[in-house]
Amino acid sequence: MSSLQRLPYVILFSLIFLTKFARCVPFSPTKQEVQVHERASKAKEEPFCSLYHPGTGEFYDLSPLSRSNLSTKGDYSVSGYDFEANFTLNLCKPVTSNLSNYTFAGDIPSAESIGGFFVDERKRMFSIGEASSEPYFRGKKLIMELENGSRCPTSDDLRMRSIISFSCNRDPYASSSISYVANVLDCVFFFEWKTIHACPTVKKEATLSPLSVFLIFCTVAFLAYFVGGCMYNRAIFNARGLRQIPNYELWHSMFSLIVDFSIIAFASFASCFNFRKPSGIRLGEGTANNLDDALIDDIDTNT
Structure with missing residues (x-):
């Protein structure tokens, strides 16, 4: 043959x-299979300061907003308007500011983990929450909470906390902007953060060329x-x-x-x-x- x-x-x-x-x-796998797998693995450890939307499976990554000690920009400064004090915040990590010049007030649990603070006219520093790297969704809103701050002035049983609401701003030339919205009894503080990093994106994974x-x-x-x-x-x-x-x-x-x-x-x-x-x-x-x-x-x- x-x-x-x-x-x-x-x-x-x-x-x-x-x-x-x-x-x-x-x-x-198909897109539907990927979404099902992502929802099933929700209980597993999420990437740093990022998450998947529980309904759509879209990926959100807030880690680029984080500032470190090596950053030349430093922490975020937010005007308090009628609150008569400005706020200093960092995202996903503790603040990088030098806190040794301030007097801690309100029995701060841990000075090394402060995620945001303000200083009153008497140079006393109040923590508005410890740093957090776990955003979550409440309905369609992307939220991050900073908890366990200084004791509230109206109650020794409550501690200050901050709630940051993120909004998607798709303008690539616009810088991230965070603004103070309101507070409840000088204990709970609300902020709004408009940034392109609050828009859904695709998670970067290793792919074959x-x-x-x-x-x-x-x-x-x-x-x-x-x-x-x-x-x-x-x-x-x-x-x-x-x-x-x-x-x-x-x-x-x-x-x-x-x-x-x-x-x-x-x-x-x-x-x-x-x-x-x-x-x-x-x-x-x-x-x-x-x-x-x-x-x-x-x-x-x-x-």
């Missing part, structure tokens, strides 16, 4: 191998061809050794052709340098003369 006659059988075995292999390779996908496909196709062909030749033709390779004659001819071209190329390359034999040595000349003398002696003897 020629190589062309065996080709359909090789293709058949290759397709069978690919079908078996495909069962072991997970395919890309088109070149990687192409190389993987070529590798799988070659393995299917090679393994399927070897199995076919071994089972049908009882081939052994290198004869099991599919289209062995074709590959052997190609290999021989490559070897021939390599020899020709090397010879052409060597001829460019005009290699010569040493003048004192004549390879094969002495052997040829001895052979001629022996033949002449044999002829004389026979005559």
Whole structure:
């Protein structure tokens, strides 16, 4: 059976191998399957200062709003208007301001975890909540709460807290703006934050490049061809050794052709340098003369 006659059988075995292999390779899920998986994994640990919408599965990432000690911008300063004090806030992390110049008021639980504060006219600093990195949705509103601040002036049993409501601002040239809205009994403070980071986005995940996908496909196709062909030749033709390779004659001819071209190329390359034999040595000349003398002696003897 020629190589062309065996080709359909090789293709058949290759397709069978690919079908078996495909069962072991997970395919890309649909959008609905992704949303179901995200909702099912809601209880798992969310990325830092970000979350998925529980209804739509959209991803929200507030971490770019966070300021660190290495940031040149520092904390966010918010005008208090009629509150007669300005607020200093940070998001997802504690404030970066130097608090050693202030007198803590209201029995602050932890100075290292303050997420926002204000300073009154007597230079007393009140915490309006500890830093939080866990936003959540209340209906359609994206919310973050800063809790466990200083004790409220109207009640020693309550502590100050802040509620920040985020609004999506899709203008890429507009900077994030946070504004003070109101407070309840100088104990609960409300802020509104308009930013592009409050808009739904796509979570960045590691993906394969088109070149990687192409190389993987070529590798799988070659393995299917090679393994399927070897199995076919071994089972049908009882081939052994290198004869099991599919289209062995074709590959052997190609290999021989490559070897021939390599020899020709090397010879052409060597001829460019005009290699010569040493003048004192004549390879094969002495052997040829001895052979001629022996033949002449044999002829004389026979005559």
